[in-house]
Amino acid sequence: MTGIRVALAGNPNVGKTTLFNALTGSRQHVGNWPGVTVEKKTGRINRSGHAIEVIDLPGTYSLTACSADEVVARDYILEERPDVVVQVVDATNLERNLYLTTQIAELGVPVVIALNMADAAEAGGCAIDRERLSALLAIPVVRTVGIRGEGLDDLLDAAVREAETPPHHEHTVGYRNDVEAMIASLVGVLEADKDLAERYPLRWLAARLLEGDENALAKVRESPVSPRVQALLSTIDPDECEAAMADRRYDVIAAVLPQVRTAGARGMNVSEMVDRVVTDRYLGIPIFLALMWGTFELTFAVAAPFVALIEAGLARLSAAVAGSIGPAWLASLVGDGIIGGVGSVLVFVPNIFILFLILSFLEDTGYLARAAFIMDRLMYAIGLPGKAFIPMLIGFGCNVPGIMAARTIEGERDRLITILVNPFISCSARLPVYILFAGAFFGAAAGVVVFLLYVLGIAAAIGSAKLFRHTILPGESSPFIMEMPPYRLPTAGTSLLHTWSRGVMYVRKAGTIILAGALVLWCLASFPFGVEYGSSASLAGALGHLLEPLVAPLGFDWKIAVALLFGFVAKEVVVGSLGVLYGAGEEGDALSTAFLADPGLSAATALALMVFVLLYTPCLATIATIRKETGSWKWAGFSVAYGLVLAWLLALIVGRIAPSFIGGA
Amino acid sequence: MGAVCPLALLAAGTEATIADVRAGKGMRLRLAGLGLCPDARVRVQCADRGSLIVSVGDARYALSRGIAMKILVKEAA
């Protein structure tokens, strides 16, 4: 049994991840826009005596290493030397895809092309002669349809075959004569350094040096042959070389294409017409807002009956527990602590699932990419590239992947700003808090209140971005280039799968972090022995009273202070904590009723609380991600402090001015 | 053969051939990876206060005005 490592490479949004999922049976997030995969992922399969490790690399248009995800892909192929690279090629878009092929081939690894989305190309009346393509490129070409799992066996067989065949051909582009001569002399010089020769394909390295690639220059800087390389390079103009080489690559592709493709008749371009409408100068933003409003309307209305059912179920469970467990403290632990804490979070599972379902539906149709385009104008005004809108949109689900998605942004400062403002985008974890309070205090207007909170989150992100741009991270935003994916009717399978995996993550969190939080809180609320559960005499009460002066100006009492403290772990915990502290775990609507009965809580306070929860300190997972992505605790700490200050100030303002709008309360 | 002008100035629905890309090295390489390099045929799909959507071959891209000003094109005859 031998191990084979297969790396999946390709342009963004060609279906690499779909293929990866089909090959390995895993459930990675797939979306219809470029840059969904930002980190490499690994899966294992066994096939005819081979242990095959499949690595899904981030999508790249080229291997010039301009942005962080391109570097991930390129370095993997260079440093880890996979046994074979499978390039996933979008059959409907051969020209650009083959450009990457020429670059991968130059890296000196065996390549197999998976001609993906072949069905879509054929439906468009575009036939591709696979055998001819394979012969011309000297690379095996396999037809696949990722979403239906077609061609997977052939693909694996071809990959194994390529991996086991010793390299026998150089399938690289031949450049212009003078460039080739230059490459040859550079290779001659580089060969003297045995270390370099062992680590990198020299032809590739020489070509990159000619292009003036920073990354490649850095690789030879330490080498003993460096002076001679510099001497050679000083005789040429890297810009001119690079242009000549890119030209040559496209010339090769242009020569290949007409031989392998019979283009179908181009019908009326419907996609273009739809683009005109949804990106219209005046109507684009209203259409986007209308769709977002519809999303939230559905999230609340459709989930309501399911929420009612879960509440009823939890109430029964609680009653059963109270009746059957002997020792009072144990009944309290299970009833108040576990069912009260975890249950109050589980109630929102239907909302979360529906929100994810709609967002993934919009994403899969390709509309969200257009939304990013519309927002480019707005983003430009605040000094960020339109691409920064994508991390923000992902942030609506969860800030952690949102912050990771910022990797697709090229400028370092743009990236930092995008990361720092992401926590203000209201993630799904905050939704339970809104639903609970908006539902209790605003009744029928709950949907509007929640919608406005989301808008406030966006406004806070925009305002902060502008602030950062003018203070700590000055500079111009880097220009915006984004591929517009084709419109697709999402298959129910992908949308549901996507929703399922994200929803399950939420439930799992309820079972782990939130359960632990609820248990700790129950202990704090029950000790010292003999105090009334959750009363101000308990440890939780003492802690709350300690914090109370800090939040008193906002109208929050000690219970809220404790809940907010625990919300630091994960924001859903705020709801669970309140469930424990109000001792309202037994009945479904009990928590809302308890709020309304609490004289310290008015509609205005509830609004201030929701604003605070929206903006304050990101959860632990988000902080850890900021730390990882920015590479410093400084920015993570800054994010925590800035969020706290902003939340405090805005909650104060909202708490003060809200009563005049909602009639005193 | 029309005169050379920046891509950003074309109206929606116009086709043109790229004549030159006046951008820094990194940007030029990136654009080449997308197929936006000299002699490529582009078609402006939507143009709107700066940003525009262009199609090249079978791909569509959204470009900000800044880049579109740096791509010089010859309008198709």
Added chain:
Amino acid sequence: MNNMVQGVFGAVLGALYAVFGTLQIVAALTGPAVPFVPASLFGGFVLLVIGAVLLTGVRNLARGLDDGIGFVNVGTLLSVAFGAVTLLAAGAGALEAAIAGEAWSVADALTPAVYLAVIGAAGFLAWCRAFFRGLATA
């Protein structure tokens, strides 16, 4: 010829959406609701957007611009989509009322977004299916 028919359809439907959208917003701002036209600021906004998309299409068609038909088609699609959204929300409301044992009347579900969408759906079946089929293969 077909464009002509669809243009008239778009004009009528667009005007209806604009009127009902305005009514809903006015009702939300001033108070008493007209029967079958609930007071809703955001609901009215959505109707206005749909109306505006349709009417823009009609205007462009009248000017002889080729993208006009796209606006009418997308507007019709939005009409159907928001009709479905409203209907789903109303259905969930009915289910919730049934679970809680509360009263619920069909009148609650009959909002402009729903009954205008019936007209939209007719237009969608007549023209838009062919239009959007072109999208999937484009």
